[in-house]
Amino acid sequence: MATDILTATPPNESRREPLDTSVRLVTPERITFEYPLAGPFRRAFAYMIDIILMALMMVGGSILAMMLSLGSGAGLGLMFVVIFALMFGYGAFFEGVFNGQTPGKRALGLRVVSDQGVPINGMQAVLRNLLWGFDGFPLGYIPAIACMLMTRKFQRLGDLAAGTMVMVESTPSRGTLSRVDEPEVKTILPWLPVHIPAGPEMTRALADYVRNRSRFGKARREEMAGHLARPLRVRYDLPAAASADAIVCAFYHRVFLGE
Numbered sequence: 001m002a003t004d005i006l007t008a009t010p011p012n013e014s015r016r017e018p019l020d021t022s023v024r025l026v027t028p029e030r031i032t033f034e035y036p037l038a039g040p041f042r043r044a045f046a047y048m049i050d051i052i053l054m055a056l057m058m059v060g061g062s063i064l065a066m067m068l069s070l071g072s073g074a075g076l077g078l079m080f081v082v083i084f085a086l087m088f089g090y091g092a093f094f095e096g097v098f099n100g101q102t103p104g105k106r107a108l109g110l111r112v113v114s115d116q117g118v119p120i121n122g123m124q125a126v127l128r129n130l131l132w133g134f135d136g137f138p139l140g141y142i143p144a145i146a147c148m149l150m151t152r153k154f155q156r157l158g159d160l161a162a163g164t165m166v167m168v169e170s171t172p173s174r175g176t177l178s179r180v181d182e183p184e185v186k187t188i189l190p191w192l193p194v195h196i197p198a199g200p201e202m203t204r205a206l207a208d209y210v211r212n213r214s215r216f217g218k219a220r221r222e223e224m225a226g227h228l229a230r231p232l233r234v235r236y237d238l239p240a241a242a243s244a245d246a247i248v249c250a251f252y253h254r255v256f257l258g259e
Helices: 040-068 073-097 103-108 122-130 142-150 157-162 183-191 200-215 218-235 244-257
Strands: 022-026 032-036 110-114 164-168
Touching (some): 040 103, 122 157, 200 218, 218 244
């Protein structure tokens, strides 16, 4: 039943998630979201892609610096500035601008989110990447790997300091997607971020609600959608006048259809 899916899972539930593969967060309204976590090996492949891209950018930047300085000693200093900026600014820029994803993370289907499951802000992106100087290359990445293996959310030192974690994005199937072409839904979409991190339980709840909503009257829809819409309304500062039904449908469009 749709009402069962939109109801929060009690803390003493009998179903348990596999160890070290997902994290379960419960909102104050007792709605549960589950996020698949990215382990060290999958993150390492994403990081290798970023390292290759970063190296290419460093080579290009160094050549440009030497050309601008006409081969003088000033070009060497400018080259070191370019390398330093890329080492610590590459990840911070992409994660801050592209909602927690570098090109490597995007290729592997990973995204950095806060440890509360919401999108990261610019300060978090900068902080977690600055700390690569402590748990990254200078010490052979040993502190980062050890910290990820010792923490429940696979967090390295930068993640712990910034309050972030890395999740695996689930790609929903588009075979049986529905559309809700109602004016109120379209007015809510501009209020939502471009990318919304949604774990398996949230996507399942959205899909089941939209698929079954036509079976119920308006009052019943509001009652069922209210459980899921209430924390979303607060988290994304949505208009108070928007109906719970329209909010859930708008999130469905954003998560499944990318609109």
